[in-house]
Amino acid sequence: MTMTLNQMAEAARALNGPLFAGLPGDLAVSFEFFPPKTPAMNETLWQAVETLVPLGPRFFSVTYGAGGTTRERTHATVARIASETPVPAAAHLTCVNATAGELDEIADAYWEAGVRHIVALRGDPPGGESRFTPVPGGHASAAELVAALKRRHDFEISVSCYPEVHPEATSAQADLDALKAKHDAGATRAISQFFFEPDCFFRFRDRVAAAGLNVELVPGILPVTNFANLKRMAASCNTNVPGWMAHLFEGLDDKPAARQLVAATVAAELSRRLYAGGVRHFHFYTLNRAELSYAICHMLGVRPAQEIAA
Numbered sequence: 001m002t003m004t005l006n007q008m009a010e011a012a013r014a015l016n017g018p019l020f021a022g023l024p025g026d027l028a029v030s031f032e033f034f035p036p037k038t039p040a041m042n043e044t045l046w047q048a049v050e051t052l053v054p055l056g057p058r059f060f061s062v063t064y065g066a067g068g069t070t071r072e073r074t075h076a077t078v079a080r081i082a083s084e085t086p087v088p089a090a091a092h093l094t095c096v097n098a099t100a101g102e103l104d105e106i107a108d109a110y111w112e113a114g115v116r117h118i119v120a121l122r123g124d125p126p127g128g129e130s131r132f133t134p135v136p137g138g139h140a141s142a143a144e145l146v147a148a149l150k151r152r153h154d155f156e157i158s159v160s161c162y163p164e165v166h167p168e169a170t171s172a173q174a175d176l177d178a179l180k181a182k183h184d185a186g187a188t189r190a191i192s193q194f195f196f197e198p199d200c201f202f203r204f205r206d207r208v209a210a211a212g213l214n215v216e217l218v219p220g221i222l223p224v225t226n227f228a229n230l231k232r233m234a235a236s237c238n239t240n241v242p243g244w245m246a247h248l249f250e251g252l253d254d255k256p257a258a259r260q261l262v263a264a265t266v267a268a269e270l271s272r273r274l275y276a277g278g279v280r281h282f283h284f285y286t287l288n289r290a291e292l293s294y295a296i297c298h299m300l301g302v303r304p305a306q307e308i309a310a
Contacts, residue, residue: 020272025301028281029055030090030218033288034063035073044288045077051290053085054304055297058281060085061119061158064092071106079113089115090158094123095145099137103145107152117156120145120187131168143181150186159183161190161217163204167238176211183215190215191283193237194222196245196266198273219274222285223267223292224249225260260292268296275300 031052036042049060062077064070074091081089091110093103110118122142125132134140139148142159149155159182162175169175179190195201201219208217224230227249234241248266252259271282282300284293 020268020299020301023272023275023299023301025303026280027275027300027302028058029297029302030058030061030281030283031293032061032063032220032283032285033077035065035070035077036288037073041288048286048288048290049081049085051294052286053087055294055302056305057087059088059090059117061090061117061283062092064094064121064123075106075109075113078110078115082114088117090117090119090156091115092119092121093145093149094121095134095139095142096123096125096132097135097138099135100139100148101137103139103148104152107149107155111153111155116154117158118149119158119160119191120149120182121160141178141181143178143185146182146185146187156189157187158189158191158218159187160193161204161208162193162238163195163200164193164238164240167236172207176207176213179208179215180211180213183213188216189218191218192220193239194220194285195239196242196270197240198270198277200240201274201279202277216281218281218283219279220283220285221267221271221293221296223296224263225287225289225292227252227259264292264295267292268299271296271300 033045033048036045052060060081062074062081064074078089078091081087093106095103098106107118120142122132122139122145139145146157146159149157159179161179162169165172165175166178169178182190192201192204201217205217208215222230224245227246231241233239245266248262249259252262274282282297284296286293
């Protein structure tokens with residue numbers, strides 16, 4: 001059988017890349033949660049937190065609903081992480097349906113609770129609107145929010161980035177300009193929207209470097225537990241879902257255990273290839289479940305501290 005050059009290159013990459021068991025675990029991880037709506041969901045969340053704490057993550061982040069719909073629950077979850085775990089807590093904060101003064105008050109409350117890290121986002125347009133419009137006296141962009149937060153307190157600030165371009169951006173260059181504005185305002189880290197092809201992230205990293213932006217880029221990894229939900233999420237944020245993924249998840253709708261194995265395999269392989277390309281910090285969208293993220297970290301060599309010391 002004659003192999004094409006592409007097939008040979010792929011074979012070499014597969015054979016020469018590090019086996020999972022041989023990875024040294026020389027990387028940082030962080031995990032994202034959403035605030036629980038019910039006592040049962042709160043219990044599930046804290047089981048996930050307690051499972052992931054031993055991995056020594058750089059931080060736990062907690063999302064924030066549009067229009068402040070989860071404001072109190074986000075604050076309660078972040079404050080509990082800050083007070084009850086050794087892992088730094090990062091609170092998401094958006095510009096949606098809030099004045100600058102209200103956001104200053106929220107920032108003050110986080111600082112009082114011991115939170116020193118904010119994930120600053122403009123936020124999605126509320127109520128199904130197609131474009132974001134700031135409220136009177138509100139911030140018009142994430143860059144404005146970052147600048148206001150840095151004036152208020154010396155927060156560590158992470159922001160978002162979009163390897164496949166923000167759906168509202170007029171061009172890839174305009175999207176890069178928005179990232180530069182956030183960096184110039186004081187952000188030091190950009191966490192990416194989820195994606196499924198490693199070259200997507202590498203091409204974006206090259207564009208950021210070519211633009212002279214010295215900002216830490218962290219890939220957002222989403223282990224897929226529900227493919228139908230994924231397609232809806234991807235459509236809303238301009239993320240391409242490769243055809244091979246649809247083929248992989250076909251026939252698994254009523255087989256949750258098999259679906260989890262496939263999801264972990266896909267995300268672990270993506271992470272391994274990103275690792276081979278020099279990535280050393282992974283941010284996992286946990287959906288408040290620890291199993292998949294923990295398994296992927298384990299395969300990447302990230303183990304509890306006592307195991308490493310043993």
